[in-house]
Amino acid sequence: MINLSKEDVKQIFTMQDAIEADKAALAQYSKGLANVPLRTNIDVPESNGQALFMPGYVQGDESALGIKIVSVYPDNINKGLPSVPATMIVMNPETGIVDGIIDGTYLTQLRTGAVQGAATDLLARHDAKIGALIGTGGQAESQFEAMITVRDLEEVRIFDIDFSRAQAFANEMADKYSVKAIAVETSEACVTDADIITTVTTSKRATFDAQFVKQGAHINGVGAYTKEMCEIPREMIKRADVVIFDTMDGVLGEAGDFIQPLEDGYITEDAINGELGQLINGDIKGRTNDEEITIFKTVGSAVLDVVTAAKIFKAYKMEHGIEL
Secondary structure, X not given: OEEEOHHHHHHHOOHHHHHHHHHHHHHHHHOOOEEOOOOXXXXXXXXXXXXXXXXXXXXXXXXEEEEEEEEEOHHHHHHOOOOOOEEEEEEOOOOOOEEEEEEXXXXXXXXHHHHHHHHHHHHOOOOOOEEEEEOOOOOHHHHHHHHXXXXXXXXXXXXXXXXXXXXXXXXXXXXHHOOEEEEOOOHHHHHOOOOEEEXXXXXXXXXXXXXXXXXXXXXXXXXXXXXXXXXXXHHHHHHOOEEEEOOHXXXXXXXXXXXXXXXXXXXXXXXXXEEHHHHHOOOOOOOOOOOOXXXXXXXXXXXXXXXXXXXXXXXXXXXXXXXX
């Protein structure tokens, strides 16, 4: 059985590969070819822990089967262990046999950055030059990499509630990717005149003000994944011309950005155009001109994990001459 670490994956699978994998996954999902049950949560109270099991199966050209296991054990930090370890189990959909496992933490970071990259590729202006990234946590680097993969950005502005953390992150990204990365002290400075805005935090209130967003901007809401969390200003949603989700069920069931304004009647579901997979499949329209404001919201789905993982294993086998 093959066991792939983060470094193993990075050697054989690029961000562009992951972006194409996520596009394929969501296209199949929107065709109704994915079976993604609700995750199973098991509490382990004596260890102050919780185990989450996230299975998925995709039919058709992107056939894939697997399950991601994510454990949440806050006390692990006192033992020198990861507090949220994750493992992806990849199965052969033809035989049901386990092919191997992948570092689930890195897989999650990769496919989450990539789904934003897929949306940005399909929705942002082609001449986008200025990026804005709000939040510098564990998901931030893959979000940064995805933006610069799909657009030739001249600079990316970085904002975090801790300016020193933003500075350190900007310096690291500039060195690693040879792209101009600038730490700024306010979200206003971050988003003003930006062509692409990506917010990846667990904030319970909007991370920027809609009035500072220019016409033609594309916005990615990546961080908020509970009913209490809210990164995108509701005024921004009402002002937007195109609003697209990774999955309708996921966002409408989990993301406070949209649940809150929908529940109090500030917006209606008519404001939502559909799913990214529908756009990929040609069933709905996205951006039609350079002045439109577009929004993409993702909360993630096991379909992204299983398809990306299957493609990683295919790439590994091809690289090492293993029969597919």
